[in-house]
Amino acid sequence: MTQAQHTAASARLLIVGPQGSGKGTQGVRIAEAYGIPVVSTGDIFRANIKGGTDLGKQVTAILDRGDLVPDELTGEIVRDRLSQDDAVHGFLLDGYPRNAAQVGHLDEFLTARGESLDAVILLDVPRDESIARLKLRAEEQGRSDDTEEGIAHRLDIYENETAPILAVYGERGIVDRINGVGSLDEITERIMSALQARGLTLAA
Numbered sequence: 001m002t003q004a005q006h007t008a009a010s011a012r013l014l015i016v017g018p019q020g021s022g023k024g025t026q027g028v029r030i031a032e033a034y035g036i037p038v039v040s041t042g043d044i045f046r047a048n049i050k051g052g053t054d055l056g057k058q059v060t061a062i063l064d065r066g067d068l069v070p071d072e073l074t075g076e077i078v079r080d081r082l083s084q085d086d087a088v089h090g091f092l093l094d095g096y097p098r099n100a101a102q103v104g105h106l107d108e109f110l111t112a113r114g115e116s117l118d119a120v121i122l123l124d125v126p127r128d129e130s131i132a133r134l135k136l137r138a139e140e141q142g143r144s145d146d147t148e149e150g151i152a153h154r155l156d157i158y159e160n161e162t163a164p165i166l167a168v169y170g171e172r173g174i175v176d177r178i179n180g181v182g183s184l185d186e187i188t189e190r191i192m193s194a195l196q197a198r199g200l201t202l203a204a
Helices: 003-007 023-034 041-051 054-064 071-082 100-112 127-141 148-171 184-197
Strands: 011-016 038-040 090-094 119-124 175-179
Touching (some): 011 023, 011 148, 023 038, 038 041, 041 054, 041 090, 054 071, 119 148, 148 175, 175 184
Parallel strands (some): 011 090
């Protein structure tokens, strides 16, 4: 291993999991450990909506119609974010790609840069556990979208759209299936162990 590899971590990661799996929390922890940015499409959309940017207005209009943000627009936003200086040595994607078409778009972008994903972290949480966590969140935060029907619908979308993605990445041998039930620290430790087993070392 060269000296450069010792001093700079390089990890290109994707974290996947159903709502309520804790992927947002775990993603931040892993990204901090590797010194890489979290690239969350949801966070980018929300920041632009709050800031009243042109992108935010586009996204708001789409969401107000009850539609999903188109693959092309989402891909453009992610590619722009991954081109920024802080993502040169790696990144942790959260929320993208979320379907087979987006996997293809990401592949094209990374291949053009001579890169590829190092690992896909799958937080495996039983459906009944996800529902219980989301119900608790709804009670604690008063979230109106966390109705039983709304939760079930979002979990259905996850199961229908994410399964094909995991099949693609599974064929490449880069999926680490992590037991997502336990304390935050226990789950973080499982993820870190899996990544280290792949030879992904932390920055010195």
